Each structure stands twice: as structure tokens, then as C-alpha cells.
Amino acid sequence: MLRQLWNFCCSAKATIILTSATTLVAIFGSAQIMHNPQLFSTMDSKPLLEWWYGYLPQANIYSLWIPLCSALIVLLCLNTLCCFVDWICHLGSRWRKMGEYLIHLGFILVVIAYAWGSIYGMRSSNNSIAEGEIIAIPSQRGYFLRLNSFAPQFAPSGRPVDMLSNVTLLKGDQELKTTTVCFNHPLTHGGLAVLPGSYTQQAVGFSCSVNQQQVELKQGSTHILPSGARVNVLEFHPDIQYIGRDRGKNGAANMPLRNPAFLLELSGPTKERKTIWYVVKQGVPQQLLAAGFTPQRLTPLYKNYSQLTINRDPGAPLAAAGGIAMALGVLLSLRSFYVKRFRNSYTYLP
């Protein structure tokens, strides 16, 4: 009875049935993807399980292809595992099939790795970070990312073609790895991958001439006027209507320069202090003019923000091991195929 059950689990017929069924279900699934692109195009944005939970409220009977396909692949993986174990048990007489069984092992590892990553992985895009800034790695406590330098690359036509972000991965204060990430060159560490996503520019102030002197008005800058008064820039907002909303996720820099405004602190020679709003479109307030603050020829100052994709897939190293096993298996089984062809002998399965 047990023997029969084991034979069934190791049966190549089951393999053919399962591969055919998975193929048919995936064909059906691809039709669903085609008919519902808005929904399914978000599938890559999250690990499969997290995406599925988010998707559940909209799920209908036709979307059952995803769990069905997953279940069939798990069954196929179990079927392959049984075959692999069976082969290990007869290794003495069947070691020549090393190549074929490395392909099987590779498949098992890749399926386990994908399931692991789908359950415990994390995907996060558009993490905005400016040069010199540090951000926390999402859902990875104690890990941080510092952007040391950022340089977008442009084609002669002016089209952006690549983004070079020199980043350091930190665990607490300890530097783990420093790499320049650009297309096809991510920073990887264990299952963590940091990749270029896009980039954006955020206005951080204005460059202007004040009393024939070129100065930069931006948060933190201080200007001493001929009268002895000081102007400190406390805040800068690209759009006064959206104060507090100009920095989104992880300090996302995405606020266009519409109605820029400065919050300034004017301290006179007698040390009294006043905070004054200077809304650029409305002109310089009277109090500032009186103190001799007459900014002219304002040109916006921009800061580049690299928008990085940060993914964590704990199964990635295992998937890499599976991939290597499969590639080696292919090479070995190609060799053994030709040896078999040469001898013209086959193993017929029942």
C-alpha cells in the first residue's frame, strides 16, 4: 500500500498531467491578465501573497487561477521532490543521471525560494533620497541607506538614460556595503536589492542678488544686511498651499514650484526677532524692505532626489542556488543525452 502510494508520488505520468494542467491554467490566467490589465499590472509591485490579500476584495471566480496555478506548482514540486528522493535512494546505480536530477533539484529549490519570497518578501518603490541623506530600509529594522552621490546621465538628445546613485547600506552605524547602483547593477546584500527607479528634482530655494551680492536663499541660510539686521531662512515651501504635504513617503520630493514661499526670521540690531512670510509672487513684505532686504533676479535652486527601488526577497539566494543547479544539470544532461544516443538505449517508464 505504502509502496503504491510512493510509486504514485514518483510517477512520471503525474508529472505530465501536472505540467499540462499548469500550462492550461496559466493560459487561462494570461487571458485574465489581458482582460484586466489595470488590476494585474500591479502584480509585480508587491510579493505575491501581499498582492493577493490586497486584491481579494475585488477577486471573482475567474481570479481563482492564481491559487490554482500555485497549488499545481506546489504539487509538481512535491512530485519532483519524491522523484529526486527516489533517485538519491538509488544513487549507487543511477548516479549517471546526475545532470537530469540536478535540473529536478534546481526546480525544487526555485519553487521553494519563490514561495518563501512571496510570503516573507518586501517590495518598495519610489524611495526618494537626496545626496547626503539617510533613509530607513522599509520593513527591515536597523538597516539604513545613505545616498553619497547622485548623477543622472543624459543622452545627447537630453533624454535621461541612466542614474548613478552611490549608496551605502548601513546596519545601525556600521557600514555594510557601498556600491554605485545604476541599470543592471543593483546593490545586493543577502536577499536585499537596491535598484535605480527614477529621479526627481525638488526646488529648495532661490538664488538671487541681495544688495549686489549673489546669495542662496534656502532653509538654514543666513544673510546679514547692511543695516546690521539678519535674515534667517527658517523654511522654504515650493507651494504655500501645500505646506506640510511637500514631502511624502520617505521625504518624497514631488512638489512643483507653483507658489513658493519662505518663512524668514528677521532679527534687528537690537536683537528683537520677527517671523515673516515672504510669498515670492506677492513681492517682498514691507518689514523686510525696510530692513534693506531687496532680493532681485530670483532663479530657482534645485536638489536632485534619487528614487530608489528597495526589494527584499529572503528566497533570492536559494533561487540562485537552484538556478546554478539547473544550469549545471542542463550541461551534464546534454552530455549524458549524447552518450545515451551513442549507445542508442532508452529507459522506458511504465
Next chain:
Amino acid sequence: MDINALLLHGSFVLYGLSVLLYVANARLHWPRLHRLALGTVLVAFGCQSLCLGLRWVAAGYLPVTNLFSTLFFFSWSLAATYVYFELRYRLASAGLFVMLLNLLLLYIALPRDSTIPALIPMLDTPLFTLHVVFSFLGYALFAMAFSLAVLYLIQRKTSGLLLPSSSMLKQLNEEAIFLGFCFFTLSMLFGSYWAYVAWGYYFSWNIKALWSALIWLYFAGMCHAKFIRRWQGTGYAWLSIFGFALVLFTYLGIGLLMSSSHPLA
């Protein structure tokens, strides 16, 4: 006319000539005619390989980034597959479908713009080259399997004397499927690794990636079907034909009918 255009047009004419010679040989069975046909194919393949090599050197990367280059490379892969089977097994007209497909692809490619575009950083990786090369070699072998499967079915129905024996056709079909599966596996592995370094995940749920995985599974299943007596011969031939239909849909159908986030869809 520059050297590349000369080689390209030359190989097209020579492939066409070789097809005529093979067809004549299928009727007349003259060993000399067969040798001449084989020689013509080899010269044509040499011209096409030289053209590919020159374009590769000129571009600094294997040019497979636009429609002309992919058609041209697919045609080269088909010719390489045909040459392999012909040199190894003297397949002659049994692989003619592959040669006709090759001619058709070249015919579609010839009027198109053959200038090599600048390589965008996204595609500037050997992983891309390996992914494309192995996938086209895999597709070419599946096309050969289709050709052999159709002839196998014809042979079983008509026991046509001009065709190779059915056992030979069956054996070659299995070889084409197995080799195709091996190349396709390598293509999937390089493609997955590339996806990981480019996007941070190694499997994307875009239509093209899904269909590639589906084809891979299908042919993995076929690799086992040949060990089961009931599936050998006619069943296996039909599986090969259906498998090639899946391949055609993945290569052409998806690009034409659907939009996908795959870089080459």
C-alpha cells in the same frame, strides 16, 4: 551596396537556391544534387554568419534589439539548427520547413531598416545577449521538432518512401525537443537573473514572462512523455506541433496582440 547588404541578399538567394535543390533531390534522389544542396546551404550559412559577425563587431554588442535584428538572428538560429541536423543526420528535405521559415523571416527582414540602434543602458548587459541567443536557439529547435513531427505524421499516414524512416523522424524529433528544452532553460535562467538585477525580482507577472514559463513547463513535460510508451510516436508528434503553436504565439502573438512590460515584447 555595402558588404553587409551583399552578404544578406547573397545568403537569401543561396538559401532559396538550396531549397530548390533539395526539392529536386527529393524527387530525383541524386547524391550529387544532395551534396550540391548541402554545399549551397553551408555557403549561405557562412555568408549569414559573417554578416552577423560584422554587425556584432560594428555594434560592439550582439544586435538583437530591433525588429530587423531579431528576425535576422532568428533566421540565423533556424539555419544553424538545420545545418546541425543536416550535417549530423543528412536530414535533407525532412528539415525543409525550417529552411522555408528561415527564408520567410529573411524575406520579411530584407526591406526593413537594418541600421543598428545605440544600445540603451537597460540592455547593456551580457545577460541580455545570453537570454536572447538561447531563447532563439530554443525556438529554432522547437521549429525543427514541429517540422519533423509533421513529417512523422505524414510518413505514418502515407508511408512515403521519400521521407526518412518514422523511427528516425521520431528519434530526431525527441532530440530537437530535448536540445530546445536545454537551450530554453538556459535562456530562462539568464532572463531571470537579468530581471533580478534590473527590477529586483526574478519572475515578473507580465504576459511574455508568463508564457515563457508556460512553454518551459510544457516542454519539461514533453521531456518525460518520450519515456512513456503510450505517448511515443504519434502522441509525441502532436505534442510537438502544439508546442510550436505555443512558441509562435509567445514570439509573435504576444508582441502583436497584447501589451506587456517585458523589455522585448
